[in-house]
Amino acid sequence: MIESYDIRLAAVSDARRIAEMSKNLIELGLGWSWTEERVIRNMRDKDTNVVVACDGAHLIGFGITKYRINEAHIVLFAVEKSRQRNGVGTALIKWIEKTALVAGIGIVYLEARLRNSAAREFYRALGYKEFLVEPRRYRGVETGVRLGKDLWEDAVAS
Numbered sequence: 546m547i548e549s550y551d552i553r554l555a556a557v558s559d560a561r562r563i564a565e566m567s568k569n570l571i572e573l574g575l576g577w578s579w580t581e582e583r584v585i586r587n588m589r590d591k592d593t594n595v596v597v598a599c600d601g602a603h604l605i606g607f608g609i610t611k612y613r614i615n616e617a618h619i620v621l622f623a624v625e626k627s628r629q630r631n632g633v634g635t636a637l638i639k640w641i642e643k644t645a646l647v648a649g650i651g652i653v654y655l656e657a658r659l660r661n662s663a664a665r666e667f668y669r670a671l672g673y674k675e676f677l678v679e680p681r682r683y684r685g686v687e688t689g690v691r692l693g694k695d696l697w698e699d700a701v702a703s
């Protein structure tokens with residue numbers, strides 16, 4: 546399938562869809578914490594950006610990233626089920642990585658559930674390395690894995 550979509554910064558009108566995708570694709574079984582209001586708060590935070598992939602008016606993927614002085618932290622990330630395995634996630638991660646590098650930030654961190662083998666495989670394919678297993682990372686009940694990537698290492702190598 547040939548994907549057709551644009552990548553852009555999110556608007557407040559995207560927040561409800563992002564929150565619904567978080568509930569159904571990311572926070573499943575953990576309780577819903579990324580409500581529409583929380584997504585909007587993050588959009589308005591000057592150290593956070595929310596990027597979306599849209600096919601026309603339809604939002605098919607998003608990423609929420611917090612930027613610190615030396616590192617970026619991807620806190621929420623998903624692609625609609627029917628559009629997975631078509632490179633949308635990769636394109637969003639590349640956008641986030643490029644944005645970080647342009648801002649002089651070379652390290653990207655994120656977390657995944659240990660049992661989320663699809664996400665772990667996705668990040669591994671993009672060069673992220675697992676460096677810490679955290680028991681009870683999610684709501685005190687589920688084990689998580691921390692991953693990171695050194696963008697400068699990659700930039701120098703290429």
Ligand SMILES: CC(C)(COP(=O)(O)OP(=O)(O)OC[C@H]1O[C@@H](n2cnc3c(N)ncnc32)[C@H](O)[C@@H]1OP(=O)(O)O)[C@@H](O)C(=O)NCCC(=O)NCCS
Nearest residue numbers: 622623624629630631632633634635657663664666667670
């Ligand atoms: C993880 C996720 C974001 C991947 O998005 P995507 O758009 O499907 O990813 P891509 O198409 O860019 O995949 C790139 C590569 O990652 C790997 N990959 C992606 N999904 C995979 C899966 N389910 N199983 C194994 N490998 C996978 C593959 O190597 C893939 O390349 P290929 O399709 O040529 O084999 C998506 O599955 C998703 O939204 N999952 C639910 C939410 C979630 O888990 N978010 C992350 C929380 S940390």
